[in-house]
Amino acid sequence: MDSTAAIVPNSSNESLESPQDEKLSLEQFRKLFIGGLIHTITDEKLKEYCSKYGEIIECVIMRDREGRSRGFAFVSFKDRATVENFMKDRPHIIDGKKIEPKRAMPRNEASKAEGQLTVRKIFIGGIKEDLTEDKLKSYFQKFGNIVECNIMKDKEDKLRGFGFITFDDYDGVDRCILEKPHIINEKELDVRKAIPREQISRVNISNTNQNSEFYSPTNLIYNQPTASPSSYTYFQPTNYFYKPMPLMNTNDFSPATLSYPSELSKNAYSLSAPLTYQNKLSNEEKSRIRLTNDEQYRKLFIGGLSLKTTDETLKDYAIKFGEITDCLVMKDQKGQSKCFGFVTFINSEIVDEFMKQRPHIVDGRQIDPKRAMPREEANNDDVHLTVKKIFIGGIRDGLDEDTLRKHFEKYGNINDCLLMHDKNGKTRGFAFIEFDDYDSVDKVILARPHTIGKYHVDVKKAIPKDQRQFQHQQQQYALQMQAATAYYYYNSLPYHILNNQIRSPYNLMTQNGAFIDDIFSHIQISNNNNNHSNSFHYTPTRNNGQQTLHSSQ
Incomplete structure (x- = not known):
């Protein structure tokens, strides 16, 4: 089985199995999800607005138990x-607030981790030799305007079996998902939303980790020795693991009792001691750190770069906005671009102007600029997500x-400000503010700590539930990958097993016909007042080049 086929899930459970399923599917094309509603709006008011575009069958505002x-x-x-006309006529404003309409996804798509995310790029798997970028673009352009189409190739110019298409609007992506399956040249393609890396789990962007090519979930899925050159990636959902592995049952013991090999502890997904330390910094200490490092306010992270973009071409573009003190495109150990970089201007006003002038096109590709976060913030997974709400x-x-x-309007235009109260009208101690642009949120984060009057307030990015769930699932998946890697690496198998023999999650799960949780089933873990007996510690010992597992009794 080739690696491309390995990542394509069985599509039979996604196909229409009955006339009732077909009816539901047809209804799905007529349904919209409307987000960002003001909390005082009624069903009648929403229906009154939407009925301008055509006859409405149903209009329901979702409410909590208290109404x-x-x-x-x-x-x-x-x-x-009518749905098409409604989406074409965006933006829509109801009761002074811009709403966020999206095509409602069928249940089998909505249940996926990435199902509800708003993206402009799709991942396309199952690509064969006879499918070119022109054919791919010709097929998918009916769903929306295509900004970029790439079929990925290795360094020997051979197809890697997958590609990416970027639309100019997220609605083009949602239409692609609704129209599945997609068949070109009598071959069904695996089409999914491509998730930006900052929306998954933060990775170690410096790539100094010597074990990254062995422990990266991306490499395990695609069977590639280096990471995808795209700034986007595709992680298979965790349902490849049919039941939780006992080793990773976080309800049974605290993370502190987990014993990782030293190699695993260097991985970007393992527990990080500096994270605990940084959380202990007071607001005053954090403020003092920023005051001594105002360079942070002058620096931008530039994502979504083309592979052909160099330090010079990026600098030539960015310098149009003002003087530059540093410009660097990040590269891997082989000198290939990692498709992102950093640009530092001489003052923060140029950064503000650069962000106001979005979108930016460099080497024919739309880039994704964001304000670079300081080191003490960078260990926080949430800080790298792109959101409009705090x-x-x-x-x-x-x-x-x-x-x-x-207090907060100086950072950008505010769409909504909501102070939460209980049923008795008393404040619940927290609030949400929504801006019209993600850059305003990043400016708020950079300016922490915030003091209003004589009170210090705790300001964080507000993460939508779908992104939070997706983040959690990917963290669990990463832990499962680590456990699997630990088993292979410390069970007398050479390094090359990770790149040559593990070609799919199915092969990863089984050796001699056993699933990973069965492999570890002999490990007994007890939790009695945090006393753990018979727990295994992965301690490598070398005897004539072999490595073994030892149990600490």
């Missing part, structure tokens, strides 16, 4: 053409929505 709006709704139109904690009774707005 309060959850900020989103579903609207079903009578025909599909969470504000530690709010006292003396703070109201107007005061919050006044």
Whole structure:
């Protein structure tokens, strides 16, 4: 089995199996998810607005147990053409707030980790030799305007079996997902949303980890010795592991009792001691660190670069906006671009202007600029996500929505400010503010700590539930990958097993017909007042080049 086929899940469970399924599918094309609703809006008000575009079959605002709006709704139109017109006529503003309409996904898609994320790029697997970029573009352009189409190749110019297409609008991606399956030249393609790396789990962008090519989940899936040159990646959902592995049952013991090999402890997905240390810094200490390092306010992270973009070409473009003190495109150990870089300007005003002038096109490709985060923030997974909403904690009774707005409006245009109250009207101690641009959120994070009046408030990025769930699933998947790698690496197998013999999650799960959780089933873990007996510690010992597992009794 080739590596491309290995990552394509069985599509039989996604196909229509009955007339009822077919009916539901047709209804799906007429349904919209409406997010970003103001909390005071009613079903009637939403229906009144949407009915301007055509007849409505159903309009429901989702509410909690106490009857309060959850900020989103579903609207079903009578025909599909009305949905198309509604999406083409964006942006929509209801009660002074811009709403976020998206095509509602069928249940089999919505249940996937990436199902609800808003992206403009798709991953396409199962690509054969007879499929060219022109054919691929010709097929998918009916779903929306295509900005870029790439079929990935290795250093010997051989197809790697997958590609990426970037649309100019997220709706083009959602249409592709709704229209599955996609068949070109009588071959079904595996089409999924391509998730930006910052929306998964933060990776070690410096790539100084000597074991990255052995422990990277991307490499295990694609069977490639180096990471994909794209700034996007595709992680298979965790349902390849049919039941939780006993070794990774986090309910049975605390992470502190896990004993990793030293090699695994260097991995970007393992527990990080500096993270604990940084969390102990006070607001005053963090502020003092920033004051002594104002370079941070002058630095941009530039993602989504073309493989052919060099330090010079990036600098030639960025210098149009102002003087540059440093410009660097990051490269791997073989000198190949990692498709992102950093640009440092002489002052922060140039950074502000650069961000205002988005979008930017460099070497024919739209780049993804973001404000670079300081080192003490960079260990926080959430800080790298692209969101428009912030969470504000530690709010006292003396703070109201107007005061919050006044403090934060200097960072950008505010769409909504909501101070949470209980059913008795008392403040719950936290609030949410939504900006019209993700850059405003990054500016807020860079400016921490925040003091309003005499009170310090806790400001973080507000992570949508779908992204939080996706993040959690990927962290669990990474832990499972580590456990699998530990087994192979410390069970008398040479390094090359990771790149030559493990070609799919199915092969990874089984050796001599056993799943990973069965492999580890002989490990007994007990949890009695945090006393753990018979727990295995991976300690490599070398006898004539062999490595073995030892149990610490």
